[in-house]
Amino acid sequence: MSSSTDSxxxxxxxxxLSPQPDTETAKPTKKITLKSSDNQIxxxxxxxxxxxxxxxxxxxxxxxxxxxxxxxxxxKPLSQVIEFCKEQIKFKANPDEAQKKKYNAxxxxxxxDKDLVDMIPVANYLxxxxxxxxxxxxxxxxxxxxxxxxxxxxxxxxxxxxxxxxAALRREHAWAYEGVDED
Amino acid sequence: xxHQRSGSQLKERMFQVEAIEEDRISxxxxxxxxxxxxxxxxxxxxRTSALSNRWKHLWALRTNLNFDMDxxxxxxxxxxxxxxxxCKHYKEVKLEFARCVDGFLQNFQGTKVISxxxxxxxxxxxxxxxxxxxxSVIGLGIEELQLVLSGMTFSYHHHxx
Numbered sequence: 001m002s003s004s005t006d007s008x009x010x011x012x013x014x015x016x017l018s019p020q021p022d023t024e025t026a027k028p029t030k031k032i033t034l035k036s037s038d039n040q041i042x043x044x045x046x047x048x049x050x051x052x053x054x055x056x057x058x059x060x061x062x063x064x065x066x067x068x069x070x071x072x073x074x075x076k077p078l079s080q081v082i083e084f085c086k087e088q089i090k091f092k093a094n095p096d097e098a099q100k101k102k103y104n105a106x107x108x109x110x111x112x113d114k115d116l117v118d119m120i121p122v123a124n125y126l127x128x129x130x131x132x133x134x135x136x137x138x139x140x141x142x143x144x145x146x147x148x149x150x151x152x153x154x155x156x157x158x159x160x161x162x163x164x165x166x167a168a169l170r171r172e173h174a175w176a177y178e179g180v181d182e183d
Numbered sequence: 184x185x186h187q188r189s190g191s192q193l194k195e196r197m198f199q200v201e202a203i204e205e206d207r208i209s210x211x212x213x214x215x216x217x218x219x220x221x222x223x224x225x226x227x228x229x230r231t232s233a234l235s236n237r238w239k240h241l242w243a244l245r246t247n248l249n250f251d252m253d254x255x256x257x258x259x260x261x262x263x264x265x266x267x268x269x270c271k272h273y274k275e276v277k278l279e280f281a282r283c284v285d286g287f288l289q290n291f292q293g294t295k296v297i298s299x300x301x302x303x304x305x306x307x308x309x310x311x312x313x314x315x316x317x318x319s320v321i322g323l324g325i326e327e328l329q330l331v332l333s334g335m336t337f338s339y340h341h342h343x344x
Contacts, residue, residue: 117207117208118207120207120211120215121207121210121211124211124212124215132215132218133218136218136219136222137222139219140219140222140223140227141222143223143227144223144224144227145224145226146227147230148230148233148234151230151231152234152235155206155208155234156205156206156207156208157206157208157234157235157237157238158206159235160235160236161233161235161236166233169232169233169239170233172286172290173229173230173232173286173287173290175226175279175282175283175286176225176226176227176229176230177230180230
């Protein structure tokens with residue numbers, strides 16, 4: 001965790017907001033270091049990090065921190081969440097609802113089921129409301145008219161019902177199980 | 184914020200993740216899951232009760248009920264699920280619609296319904312059933328009640344705050 005301030009940053013996954021060289025001559029924008037549970041380091045612009053309510057309040061509580069550990073978040077969903085928030089910052093600077101909608105739609109369309117599902121707890125933990133909304137709509141769309149078995153495997157839910165309990169639930173709402181898609 | 188995982192624990196954990204997918208969705212708080220539930224079609228919503236014990240009663244968190252005969256229930260993507268075009272006698276369609284709405288409302292244990300919408304053809308309407316459905320949700324904090332019969336819209340908006 002501890003690193004001296006003048007050592008080179010151990011960036012295993014660099015964020016690329018713009019092709020700006022990382023020199024002292026460039027306009028200094030404050031960077032914040034985030035550390036995922038699998039020990040990947042992410043350096044992000046302060047404005048991006050402040051999109052994460054959890055990180056923001058972490059800084060308010062301990063402003064002298066140089067690295068924010070995110071013990072509940074692995075690198076892959078974190079990198080995707082950062083990618084999303086960077087774009088949202090651009091839309092904040094230059095509001096364009098149509099473009100934003102288009103970007104949000106493309107963002108989820110190109111993600112696998114697993115990527116979407118993995119990002120939801122991250123968006124929740126980091127308290128990114130817009131992303132949570134986009135993700136929840138995307139998963140709702142993907143499980144539309146799907147069977148119970150399909151939805152279980154989509155989310156990774158373990159069936160803890162006995163066969164009898166499950167049959168009883170299905171009988172209660174037989175109409176809702178008619179005409180679902182083939183898995 | 185604690186950072187408690189040692190290297191070996193982490194490694195162990197990573198292998199576990201490879202082997203068994205952890206169900207992190209079911210660990211989310213109810214109010215987050217209710218956002219997903221609020222976006223599902225009603226028949227998809229009902230099926231979530233059979234996912235697991237955790238999900239069994241969650242569908243009661245749904246606060247917007249939209250029953251649409253032309254796609255039992257509403258459809259986001261124009262999926263013709265239960266259409267009057269499907270060579271069914273109107274009477275049959277009407278009975279099936281009523282059966283679905285009755286079944287849903289009988290088992291629905293929600294304590295708050297903010298929006299309730301009923302869409303169906305006027306001549307298939309059955310005021311007796313409609314009264315029963317509206318009565319069953321009227322005490323649950325309704326702010327918006329919408330009846331669309333044969334293309335005619337009657338809306339009632341109640342703003343208590």
